[in-house]
Amino acid sequence: MSEMNEIGIAYDFLKNVILSEPLYKTVEFDARWYYSFASFSRMIDHDYCDHCSENSVFEWNYDLSFHDIFCKLAEYNKDSQNPIFRGITEPYRNQPVFIDYLFFCTGCKRIHYYTMMFKGNTVTKIGQYPSFASKEKVELKKYKNLKIVKKYYIELMRSVDAYSQHMGIAAFVYLRRIYEHIVETEYSKLSIEKNEKASFDEKMKAVDKEIHIIPDVLASQKSKIYSVLSKGIHEYDEDECYEMYPVIRNVILFILNRYLAQKDEKKLQEDARKLLASK
Ligand SMILES: [Zn+2]
Structure with a gap:
């Protein structure tokens, strides 16, 4: 070098x-x-x-x-x-x-x-x-009014607090709950034949296939992300959670950014429609 x-x-x-x-x-x-x-x-x-x-x-x-x-x-x-x-x-x-x-x-x-x-x-x-937490929270503010995380916004904040105090499992579990909610919501919207007994892992893969929830840059890590996210709560260990937290956080923010962009686009279209209608 x-x-x-x-x-x-x-x-x-x-x-x-x-x-x-x-x-x-x-x-x-x-x-x-x-x-x-x-x-x-x-x-x-x-x-x-x-x-x-x-x-x-x-x-x-x-x-x-x-x-x-x-x-x-x-x-x-x-x-x-x-x-x-x-x-x-x-x-x-x-x-x-x-x-x-x-x-x-x-x-x-x-x-x-x-x-x-x-x-x-x-x-x-x-x-x-x-503090690290207060900096992070400022960055996350923009997601506050997104419908998909409204119910979980407080948990997103708590995950930051937990991570900043080095409580890996707690931080990770909050994120996992948000991620689960996003996957369940998106899975229910999919127009594919659904299996009543589908596991979380199957739902996650089906959603990812349709709407691409794992960013391209993380494609090589996909199987690891899948395996970590599909584990039961008791299977996590502290170090693994701590290490995976930033990755899962980024996966979630990637999804939220997309919702945010969709919301902005909808607003632009709606503004244009109103403007045209008033002419
Ligand atoms: Zn200044």
Whole structure:
């Protein structure tokens, strides 16, 4: 891998952990990336600013102290055969180091905070303001009035709370209920011959075949998604749920986006019809 490539991958990795991963999820990386982390000069985030009341650009800029800390971490966590070097670095190896990333809204200078804990070859986000849940909820607001999830909107919100607190099963089960409701609703609309005793798995596949509910980008993961979603509540384990949560969330948002687009199109057509009728 070229050096530029590796820096780019390290950049995307760190930015994703800071901005997108929930609290307390520990992620591993190659300890050599500390050198890359030391060299980042700027990170940009597009986020909702509650002071500007609109989506805004948030910016983090290079800080010399970060450079020094990361260079030290790179040295401390380097695998070395040299016993003298090891004698110096060993006491510092795997010691937690806490770093605050401050992103400023370019419109109003309001700050979004993220506190990261670096330890050996792992990083964990241990603090965030505004909270992960409140950010997510702003993004999900647009689905609030969709007929299909009206009854389950509160559960969509609860799934975000549960996920942000690292409660994988709870978060996943809320999503699974929403997904089940969508599949049952769509299945009842299908104009195919229906089997009274069809299992959830069969219904899901029938619906997917007709209206294509799993996005193309996830096509290669389809059988895994199917198998996870068709399990009974007691069969889930915490890690599996945690890992699958973002995937299922995206599948659900993909479906909801389509309903949203249909709703918008209907409104446009209706407006056009009214306009023509008034002429
Ligand atoms: Zn702002």
